[in-house]
Amino acid sequence: MVDHAFSTRLGGCSKGAFSSLNTAYHVGDSEENVIENRRLFLRYFNYDYRDVVSSVQVHGTELVVVGQGNRGEGALPGSARQKCDALITTEKGLPLTAYSADCMLIYFVSKQTPLAALAHAGWRGTLGNIGAKLICYLRDYYGAEPEQLLVALSPAICRNCYRVDKKTAALFNSAGWYSYAYLEPAADDSFKLDLAAVNKEQLIINGIKKENLSFSSLCTSCNRELFYSYRRDRGITGRMIGFLALSNQPGGRLN
Numbered sequence: 001m002v003d004h005a006f007s008t009r010l011g012g013c014s015k016g017a018f019s020s021l022n023t024a025y026h027v028g029d030s031e032e033n034v035i036e037n038r039r040l041f042l043r044y045f046n047y048d049y050r051d052v053v054s055s056v057q058v059h060g061t062e063l064v065v066v067g068q069g070n071r072g073e074g075a076l077p078g079s080a081r082q083k084c085d086a087l088i089t090t091e092k093g094l095p096l097t098a099y100s101a102d103c104m105l106i107y108f109v110s111k112q113t114p115l116a117a118l119a120h121a122g123w124r125g126t127l128g129n130i131g132a133k134l135i136c137y138l139r140d141y142y143g144a145e146p147e148q149l150l151v152a153l154s155p156a157i158c159r160n161c162y163r164v165d166k167k168t169a170a171l172f173n174s175a176g177w178y179s180y181a182y183l184e185p186a187a188d189d190s191f192k193l194d195l196a197a198v199n200k201e202q203l204i205i206n207g208i209k210k211e212n213l214s215f216s217s218l219c220t221s222c223n224r225e226l227f228y229s230y231r232r233d234r235g236i237t238g239r240m241i242g243f244l245a246l247s248n249q250p251g252g253r254l255n
Contacts (some may be wrong), residue, residue, distance in 0.1 A: 146207025
């Protein structure tokens with residue numbers, strides 16, 4: 001069993017543009033506020049914020065396996081050691097975390113073997129097929145067959161709110177994502193990009209069963225009261241936190 005969650009912006013102590021549950025150190029909020037917000041959020045799930053593992057997210061497709069020796073990396077300012085956008089663990093009770101404010105987080109758990117993985121997918125990670133890369137890695141190194149993986153997609157920016165320029169659209173077009181289901185021309189010469197649709201199709205193509213794939217229809221940009229949005233707020237905003245851990249409690253807890 002696993003513990004997992006994705007935060008909203010509600011219930012924290014940050015002020016102004018970061019109001020109120022900002023969980024990222026790098027956005028301009030005070031370190032004290034971020035620590036308290038992380039403490040409040042993770043305490044609800046019986047985890048200590050000082051135990052989390054996170055990376056320096058670089059909008060790529062690199063994967064890193066972490067264990068007990070990595071516990072606490074990323075918990076405090078400047079303590080993240082890995083530069084990657086996907087973390088994998090087989091250790092119980094080790095909470096993996098990632099942060100977003102429009103990008104998508106992808107949660108992986110195997111029904112076959114105790115392992116968990118958490119990926120951060122913006123447009124670059126999506127274009128680089130980070131979900132498929134994780135699926136292949138989990139199969140090749142852990143014997144976790146794709147049809148035995150449970151996958152969840154976090155809230156992210158919707159296609160109507162997410163516009164990309166011609167250069168970015170051309171990259172998706174060249175990669176085969178030219179259908180209106182994924183990429184749609186807009187009136188101002190930009191293109192509407194559907195991150196959720198592309199990621200879902202990538203996962204299904206690579207063996208994830210539709211019945212094992214769950215996702216949220218909530219848009220981070222549309223829902224100002226619930227979520228931070230980098231695009232909507234023009235970069236001056238906080239970040240939500242996603243976490244995933246193999247439960248170390250008998251029977252586990254699924255949140």
